[in-house]
Amino acid sequence: MQKSRRLTKTNLNVSCKEMALYLLGKVLVRKLDNGSILKGRIVETECYLGGEDKASHSYNGRQTPGNEPMYMPAGTTYVYFTYGMYFCFNISSVEPGAAVLLRALEPIQGLEIMKKFRTVKKKGPLKDTELCNGPSKLCIAMNVTKDNCNKIDLTESERLWIEDDGGRIEATQIVNCRRIGIASAGEEWAAKPLRFYVLSNAHVSKRDKKAENDLIS
Template identity: 65%
Template sequence: MFPNINCKRLLKEDIEIPCKELALYLLGKILVRKLGDGSILKGIIVETECYLGGEDKASHSFNGRRTSANEPMYMPAGTTYVYMTYGMYYCLNISSKEPGAAVLLRAIEPLCGIDIMKSSRAQKNKRGKQIETISKLCDGPSKLCIAMNITKENCNKIDLTDLKNEDIWLEEHPEIVEDFTVVHTSRIGINNAGEWTTRPLRFYILGNKCVSKRDKLAEKELLANCDNKDYK
């Protein structure tokens, strides 16, 4: 699974783009995490959600809200924004070009360091049971963070494009050339956000088994209109 191949790191010019564009662009790219002992973990990004700020009622920066917690959303494109949900789980976001906008990484397909990911997930499991199915290791934003040891303490406010940063970064996939189809659907867990509740701002690679939740209706409509270039 090419753990030793020197893949091209994504730079500022690659990801300094509007939020929705970034959410789509990141699909098929590789998230890399280097642990303190030098271990390398890698996974293909297969599902994203975008949070646009401004009028987006589901965004932490809705209506220009700005706090010490969501400050990374206003930092330069490519900055990590790690927040805690339900008082116990972390989620990883990446800021985009617009102030207050960011992309949530919802799921990755594990590539490298899988045994470490399994061990990390098992430690968080109440029964200490190890997850053997690779597709279930990182099929959700919090699972992803647990598997890759991503917390607010160790991965927040990091510039992913800074070549001096050796903790977490993004890479091009050496084989994928965006020859996949993308499903556009509504975000997960968004309630009481008016029209923003159902806006198609979640994106995932069609047919990938590591996606957190499939939208079978959207997939059916997509396949029925497979010539629609908006989904390519």
């Protein structure tokens, strides 16, 4: 496998859907204040298109202090608080108001540290496949919060960035299906195939059996 290289502004200056697909197989890197490095391979993403996307925080051009990162240059982090207790981590794309949600990682470095972060919220032992298999779980495991990782330029930050280590996900390995937890947006937008994940990867948050069957049939 090739030497890892950090993604640049050019790599991330792309459309929301293109970014969601491109990020699969890339490595999210988090450097903690004590110098420890945590790494996880991105295995699941979702698109939030802004504009007419009723599931997006920027639907119909909505702009607030909270969703400001969605309108910042592509490659800017957007971390938001949900359900009054969890964080979710997104990356702005080239379209104003559009962003990619990271839904799951496959942990590859710093697993013991991730387990310590996770067990603060969840008592008892965790399997490696349970560490980052959901958008809020990965934030807890990687110590990503709105206070420490919001509005970050991923191409310049020393605390959070994305690397390409040569891992490649072929199109035949990518499951394309509906997003999760957005029923309130209405059936039209809830049904749009804007979630992407790596087929047969044990670290994804939730499998879509029908979409998998369609892919392999």
